Amino acid sequence: MRRRRRAYPTDLTDAQWAAIAELVPAARPGGRPRRASSRELINAILCTLRGGQAWRLLPHDFPPWQTVYYDLRRWQSEGVWERIHHAVLMADRERAGREASPTAAIIDSQSVRTGDQKGAPAATTRARRSRGASGTS
Numbered sequence: 001m002r003r004r005r006r007a008y009p010t011d012l013t014d015a016q017w018a019a020i021a022e023l024v025p026a027a028r029p030g031g032r033p034r035r036a037s038s039r040e041l042i043n044a045i046l047c048t049l050r051g052g053q054a055w056r057l058l059p060h061d062f063p064p065w066q067t068v069y070y071d072l073r074r075w076q077s078e079g080v081w082e083r084i085h086h087a088v089l090m091a092d093r094e095r096a097g098r099e100a101s102p103t104a105a106i107i108d109s110q111s112v113r114t115g116d117q118k119g120a121p122a123a124t125t126r127a128r129r130s131r132g133a134s135g136t137s
Contacts, residue, residue, distance in 0.1 A: 024038045024075075
């Protein structure tokens with residue numbers, strides 16, 4: 001029997017886990033059976049990302065870092081994180097007494113970057129030099 005590990009500040013509470021548990025996919029069929037629970041994998045991902053540490057520095061009481069990283073990347077490619085984010089966002093809006101889905105959006109023009117956009121070369125004109133500015137031209 002494996003000992004229970006100590007709790008980390010980044011661990012999901014029971015209520016938080018209940019809110020997202022159905023959105024986290026089970027292990028794929030075939031291959032070796034998964035030894036770590038999905039909740040432990042999520043807790044390990046949160047611990048590593050919140051702590052800003054390297055994957056190889058994942059504490060030893062979590063599943064192996066290779067397993068945790070593999071599932072993180074797999075869930076990214078399957079869109080699991082987007083679904084979790086959307087579900088948590090909608091639940092938070094409802095808890096605040098607002099409609100789950102926003103009905104309008106405002107974009108502040110100061111927050112939209114346009115400096116990286118390149119225009120056509122004809123859109124910019126070359127600066128003209130005054131002929132009177134230089135005695136040689």
